[in-house]
Each structure stands twice: as C-alpha cells, then as structure tokens.
Amino acid sequence: MNKPVNPIEFDALCEPLYAPRKAVYPQSVSGTFRNIKWTLMGLGLAVYYLLPFARWDRGPNAPSQAVLVDFPNRRFYFFFIELWPQEVYYFTGLLIVAAMALFLMNAIGGRIWCGYLCPQTVWTDLFYAVERFIEGDRRERMKKAGAKLTVRRGAEIAAKHTVWLFIAWWTGGAWVLYFADAPTLVKELATFEAPVAAYIWIGILTFTTYTLAGHMREQVCVYICPWPRIQAALTDEWALNITYRYDRGEPRTSIKKAEELRSRGEPAGDCVDCLQCVAVCPTGIDIRNGAQLECIMCGLCIDACDNVMKKIGRPTSLIAYDTDVNIARRAQGKPPVYRFVRPRTQIYAGIIVLAGIAMLYALLTRSYLDISVRHDRNPLFVTLRDGSIRNAHTVHLLNKRRATSTVELEVEGLPQAEVHMVGQDTVVPGMPLIPVGPDQGREVRVLVTVPPTAKVDHSTPLTFRATNVATGETAVAKDHFIAR
Numbered sequence: 266m267n268k269p270v271n272p273i274e275f276d277a278l279c280e281p282l283y284a285p286r287k288a289v290y291p292q293s294v295s296g297t298f299r300n301i302k303w304t305l306m307g308l309g310l311a312v313y314y315l316l317p318f319a320r321w322d323r324g325p326n327a328p329s330q331a332v333l334v335d336f337p338n339r340r341f342y343f344f345f346i347e348l349w350p351q352e353v354y355y356f357t358g359l360l361i362v363a364a365m366a367l368f369l370m371n372a373i374g375g376r377i378w379c380g381y382l383c384p385q386t387v388w389t390d391l392f393y394a395v396e397r398f399i400e401g402d403r404r405e406r407m408k409k410a411g412a413k414l415t416v417r418r419g420a421e422i423a424a425k426h427t428v429w430l431f432i433a434w435w436t437g438g439a440w441v442l443y444f445a446d447a448p449t450l451v452k453e454l455a456t457f458e459a460p461v462a463a464y465i466w467i468g469i470l471t472f473t474t475y476t477l478a479g480h481m482r483e484q485v486c487v488y489i490c491p492w493p494r495i496q497a498a499l500t501d502e503w504a505l506n507i508t509y510r511y512d513r514g515e516p517r518t519s520i521k522k523a524e525e526l527r528s529r530g531e532p533a534g535d536c537v538d539c540l541q542c543v544a545v546c547p548t549g550i551d552i553r554n555g556a557q558l559e560c561i562m563c564g565l566c567i568d569a570c571d572n573v574m575k576k577i578g579r580p581t582s583l584i585a586y587d588t589d590v591n592i593a594r595r596a597q598g599k600p601p602v603y604r605f606v607r608p609r610t611q612i613y614a615g616i617i618v619l620a621g622i623a624m625l626y627a628l629l630t631r632s633y634l635d636i637s638v639r640h641d642r643n644p645l646f647v648t649l650r651d652g653s654i655r656n657a658h659t660v661h662l663l664n665k666r667r668a669t670s671t672v673e674l675e676v677e678g679l680p681q682a683e684v685h686m687v688g689q690d691t692v693v694p695g696m697p698l699i700p701v702g703p704d705q706g707r708e709v710r711v712l713v714t715v716p717p718t719a720k721v722d723h724s725t726p727l728t729f730r731a732t733n734v735a736t737g738e739t740a741v742a743k744d745h746f747i748a749r
C-alpha cells in the first residue's frame with residue numbers, strides 16, 4: 266500500500282523550481298563609471314565592426330586583410346602573423362594568457378571583465394540605450410509596460426525591435442567578414458552572390474544577439490554564464506569589489522531625519538534610502554545587501570549614489586570599490602591599506618609574462634619549413650629478392666615561404682641505407698631534392714633500403730632532415746627503420 270503523502274511535503278513538491286523573472290528597467294545615470302563604460306563600448310564596437318576592413322600588405326598571392334580566418338587555405342592571419350593548422354599551439358598559449366588575465370583582473374578589481382568588457386554586457390548596454398531612446402527612461406518604461414496597447418505604443422515597440430534586429434544583423438554581418446575578404450564579401454552579400462554559409466551564419470548571429478542582448482539580458486549573467494561562480498571561488502579579501510560601506514551608510518534614514526539626528530548629536534547614516542543605486546542597476550539588485558552573484562560590478566550604482574551624495578552635501582563613495590580587509594579596518598578606525606602585489610597576483614602575472622615570452626620566442630624563431638613522417642603500417646618492411654630490406658615512409662613537407670623552395674631530404678641513422686623518393690630520380694645519392702611550391706605542403710613517398718650485408722636491429726631510430734637548399738633552414742622528424 267502506498268504511504269499517504271504529508272500535505273506539507275506535497276505543497277513543497279508543488280513549489281516551482283525557479284523564481285519568476287522580475288523585469289528590470291535600469292535608469293540612465295551619469296558619472297565616471299558610466300563614461301568609462303561608454304568609452305569602452307565605443308572602442309569595442311568600433312574594433313569589432315571595422316577591423317575586417319583593415320588591410321595588411323603581405324605581398325603578391327597573399328590576402329591583404331589584416332585579420333582573417335582563411336578556412337579554405339587553412340590559415341589564420343593577424344597583421345604580420347600567419348599561422349598554419351600545425352601551429353595551433355599558439356592558440357593554446359593565447360588561451361592561457363587570456364585565462365590568467367581574467368584571473369589577474371579579478372584578483373585586483375573584481376569582475377572588471379563582466380562590468381566593462383564582456384560582449385554580453387556591451388551589447389545589452391547598447392540595446393538598453395536604444396530602448397531608452399525610443400521608450401523613455403525607467404519610469405516611462407515601467408508605466409508603458411503595464412499600459413494598454415495603443416497605435417503609438419505599437420509603433421514604439423516595432424521601432425525598438427527593428428533597431429535591435431538591425432544591430433543584431435550588423436553584428437552577424439561583421440562576424441562573417443572575418444572569414445573572407447571583407448570588401449568582396451560585402452559586395453557579394455549585397456548582390457546575393459555570397460556563399461550560403463555566410464547567410465546562415467549571419468542568421469545565427471542575428472538570432473543569438475537579438476535574443477541574448479534584447480530579451481535574456483541579465484539572465485545570461487545570472488543563470489547561464491559560469492564565470493560568476495568561478496569568480497566567487499577565486500576572489501579574496503584583498504580584491505577590490507563594489508561595496509556598500511554600511512559602516513558609513515547605516516542607520517539609513519531620510520535626509521530630514523538624518524539632519525535632526527545629527528543636530529542632536531545622535532548617529533545617522535549617509536544612506537538616505539533613495540533607491541537610486543537599485544534603479545540604475547542592470548541586474549536589478551540592491552548592493553546594500555552585500556556581495557551578490559548577480560552583481561556584474563559595472564559601477565553604475567557608484568555613479569548613482571555619488572550623484573545623490575553630491576546633491577545632499579555628503580562625502581561621495583558611500584558605494585565604492587573596496588576590499589574586505591578595509592571594511593574590517595574601517596570598523597576598527599584604522600586607515601585603509603591596499604595590496605595589489607601579493608602571491609596570487611604575482612603568480613598570475615608571472616604566468617602571463619612566461620607564456621607571452623614563450624609565444625614571442627616561438628614566433629620569432631619559427632621555421633618556414635616543416636616536416637612530418639608517417640611509417641607504412643602494412644607491411645612494416647619488405648624483404649627484396651636480393652635480401653635487402655626496405656621500409657616505406659610518407660613524408661609531408663611544408664613550405665611556408667611565398668616562393669618555391671627546393672628541399673634536400675636526408676635520412677640519418679643508417680649510414681648504409683639508400684634513400685629513394687618515389688617518382689623522382691635521386692639527384693644526389695641518398696639525398697633527394699624536392700621542390701615545394703610557395704605557401705604549400707607536399708607529400709612524398711620515401712623508400713629506405715638497406716643491403717643484405719648490413720647489420721640492422723629490429724628497430725633503428727631514423728632522423729629525417731629537410732634542408733632548404735637556398736636558405737639553409739632545416740626541420741627534422743623522427744621515425745624508425747623496422748627490420749623484423
């Protein structure tokens with residue numbers, strides 16, 4: 266028989282597993298942090314939309330786009346840098362530097378990335394600016410949200426979504442320009458002659474930008490992005506975070522009451538409970554409740570509160586970048602101390618410098634000639650009629666220069682071996698000369714044969730050395746000679 270369900274437990278089971286979304290209507294604000302955000306947004310968007318049109322002369326037969334992901338030719342171009350698929354380790358280095366930079370920012374100034382640089386923040390901010398321009402500031406938008414639909418209101422909604430979609434479409438359009446010659450692709454897109462993939466990607470980016478920045482907004486930061494959780498685990502008591510200085514703000518009271526209390530010599534906090542800091546917050550939280558996962562640390566509540574403090578003649582920075590250590594020190598009447606140089610910041614900075622130096626060194630000393638070797642698997646070796654033993658290898662040569670290179674191939678490790686390249690007569694015995702076209706790879710079959718008189722082990726290490734005859738540049742690859 267089934268156990269009867271306790272009505273209290275039953276009620277608990279019926280509770281929804283998520284909280285309904287509270288609409289956020291951030292109010293416009295002016296101040297230092299707002300100006301920083303406008304500046305970074307302008308710079309970021311200008312770079313994103315215009316960079317594909319920047320040119321870089323790489324000589325004849327090479328693309329002149331400064332930043333280009335060239336999938337058909339399997340290349341990545343970044344100004345003077347040209348990377349081949351074999352050099353994907355540079356991206357690993359770049360990812361390490363990016364991760365450490367994020368950790369360093371966090372250890373010094375909290376979620377700087379989230380508040381000022383993250384694409385989700387930048388595009389959401391842009392979409393809010395459009396919304397404010399068309400529908401008005403916080404109060405008007407709140408009023409309109411619950412109002413009846415009129416022709417004027419319908420026109421406003423249509424105008425807002427049209428501009429949002431235009432920005433989203435432009436965002437997708439700029440994205441595809443990084444994957445082909447931008448001016449050519451723009452012409453092809455305009456005349457509907459571009460590859461289908463370009464239209465598909467523009468469609469995907471238009472949809473994601475419109476949805477994430479126009480509709481999901483702060484929900485992306487709160488529910489989807491993993492960084493707030495990781496950041497919370499990485500922060501420490503010395504990191505600057507946006508903080509309400511409750512020791513100065515409490516007890517909260519109205520301006521009038523605060524003046525009365527102060528005139529009587531009684532304590533009164535600087536916070537006048539005006540809720541301006543909440544009104545401007547893009548995630549709709551009250552920073553006076555302490556550090557919260559939802560806080561992207563954009564600094565707009567600092568601007569709002571500073572404006573209020575200036576109006577009521579109280580010192581600014583009631584909400585400010587502060588550390589846990591300084592909160593505790595102020596409570597004890599001690600002056601603030603700041604420690605930007607501490608083990609974790611030194612470690613993060615050290616890794617950035619080391620990875621940066623390693624990447625720079627690898628870049629400056631990179632070879633324009635590359636070689637890789639694959640041994641035939643079946644059969645591993647062949648015994649010829651005269652008793653000689655032959656191994657076959659596939660050698661892949663890469664010439665990253667913009668001119669044809671003649672490559673001399675030497676096989677070291679078996680002095681008595683004869684090396685022959687299939688399809689080409691050996692010009693110098695044991696050293697085939699192989700022309701490799703400009704900016705191309707070439708695969709050749711190489712046969713290594715030892716005479717019956719030679720004494721060889723079951724497996725003998727071989728070194729394949731490729732030398733550019735003109736420049737003397739060399740590249741090596743290892744393999745084995747299998748005899749039994």
Ligand code: SF4
Nearest residue numbers: 536537539540542570
């Ligand atoms: S803006 Fe400043 S004064 Fe107003 S509620 Fe927020 S903390 Fe208090």
Ligand code: SF4
Nearest residue numbers: 546560561563564566
């Ligand atoms: S609490 Fe302040 S810093 Fe945090 S998200 Fe809101 S406005 Fe930005």
